Ligand code: SF4
């Protein structure tokens with residue numbers, strides 16, 4: 095059975111990628127199961143989708159815990175534990191990362207035995223949630239890596255899954271996906287099917303008997319405040335709002351009130367300050383600031399600058 | 406026949422469309438909403454001849470479905486979880502009206518704490534209502550199950566509403582190959598809805614006797630509803646035979662997998678049972694005589710058939726994706742009741758797993774088989790078990806530590 099996971103950010107089309115690949119497998123004669131997994135359904139938030147394909151009926155269900163192929167549409171997700179991109183990978187797994195960094199760099203960085211490949215898509219785009227054609231490219235690369243899907247069937251599947259779009263957009267997707275498919279064909283067959291768990295030799299689940307705990311401990315008294323602080327939603331950001339203080343008129347109630355995440359606080363000097371640990375990058379503040387004193391810059395560029403400043 | 410990839414929700418919408426439903430009262434709730442969206446789209450584009458009305462709550466939605474069925478139109482509706490609970494007053498009421506219609510429930514765990522993911526406590530809450538219950542394990546079964554459900558619900562010997570149940574996420578948002586019945590064949594199979602003596606009309610208001618004084622009449626109506634639900638057992642096979650003749654797919658009231666010679670048996674409802682199928686394959690490859698018994702029909706529960714099928718087996722592991730607080734797994738209790746007093750009855754083990762979408766691994770199925778074997782060899786069942794690992798508790802402790810820190814912070818300020 096092929097077990098393939100796609101990881102991306104909300105907006106990058108990982109559900110579409112999984113459906114294109116699922117349909118391509120199905121048209122090739124495979125039994126298929128594909129599904130997106132929604133968490134926080136918001137642009138920029140980590141999201142994944144998966145595809146299972148086999149020659150016989152598929153009984154396995156739910157999240158893929160031991161993938162044969164993991165496609166990561168956005169390398170900034172790798173360092174985000176909540177995204178779970180590396181969950182269950184081992185020497186059998188093939189990782190395909192959309193990144194400018196080399197495969198060997200990633201292999202070292204992740205300290206993994208997994209085989210790593212990279213594809214380099216749309217690094218020139220500002221907002222990573224809008225990486226152009228990334229879902230089609232990821233689907234094309236994955237299809238080529240399985241080595242069992244033909245170019246023709248892949249295109250048929252892509253056109254079928256995108257048929258709600260305008261013809262010129264479908265055409266662009268097709269052309270870009272085809273060149274990705276062709277580029278990846280040298281690696282055809284590198285994504286290998288995994289087997290089934292065997293009952294004769296298995297690791298016993300480490301079951302425990304859940305102990306009784308009084309309501310003092312086991313009630314649901316978990317409130318938003320500190321819990322929310324722990325969730326670093328700043329990692330969802332693909333675009334960063336930056337206040338240009340010389341232009342800021344200090345009408346701080348405006349941006350701080352409009353921010354839906356309470357990520358702008360007013361300093362004692364009356365000027366606003368953005369909490370980048372929690373700002374999700376929705377850019378509402380940018381739109382609302384009367385003198386246009388907040389600009390937005392791509393998060394990956396802002397981060398590179400920060401690294402530059404500290405070294 | 407052409408198969409296509411459909412999500413469970415799309416398969417449900419197709420089931421309603423192929424059953425030629427006339428009226429769809431609706432209210433959105435995750436993970437069910439796409440069913441209503443698909444149907445609304447078809448109606449809007451003139452591809453389906455039906456009327457869809459959005460109501461202000463699930464309570465009204467069920468009332469509307471029951472009333473519509475009383476006026477002689479075929480009604481369909483769908484809900485999930487908290488929505489089903491909100492409708493509960495009317496779920497019991499419309500079953501008492503003996504108005505047949507079909508409702509889909511996309512199973513999702515109940516609050517508190519709130520979750521979007523699947524388990525069966527929602528559908529178990531409707532267990533005693535009088536609705537028939539068909540539980541699906543695949544997207545194919547969803548589309549077909551709705552056709553079967555109409556036939557069963559509208560059968561003159563039964564005439565009571567039915568729920569078709571399937572799991573959120575694991576089926577609702579998951580695409581699988583589905584072979585859709587041809588519209589003409591489906592129409593011929595479901596036939597015309599005959600409301601018999603249900604003659605409610607909007608333009609000639611009537612009051613239906615709802616209140617009875619005294620336990621005698623009350624008991625009469627309640628027990629008659631119970632007998633009607635049980636009648637579904639005697640008409641089910643005939644309907645399933647007919648379905649198989651027309652569409653080539655067999656749906657027994659109990660789905661058996663490798664049960665012929667099985668010594669150790671898993672019992673489950675719904676889509677997680679396909680995981681048990683896979684475990685049965687692996688166990689058989691390792692020399693076990695393992696099998697799976699899955700009630701497709703849960704109300705009425707085919708007790709006699711369960712007794713026949715489980716007699717003489719060594720041990721049975723009932724895996725419940727629900728929990729009755731203070732008692733345990735509902736399916737386990739029901740199987741214990743069904744098997745009580747049976748000569749040569751198997752030992753029964755109780756496992757609670759899959760709450761709030763928690764996965765059940767293949768290794769856990771293997772470990773359950775080991776426990777069942779151990780129980781058989783010792784002549785005694787193991788105590789009930791929650792499928793929960795040390796690692797899960799460790800993760801829970803981390804969350805509790807955050808809550809503790811928060812508590813401390815709140816009380817400092
Ligand atoms: S709204 Fe704009 S000008 Fe006003 S305080 Fe915020 S950043 Fe400054």
Ligand code: SF4
Pocket residue numbers: 335352353354355356357358368372373374375376377378379380
């Ligand atoms: S982009 Fe602006 S409004 Fe949006 S979360 Fe960040 S600070 Fe708040």
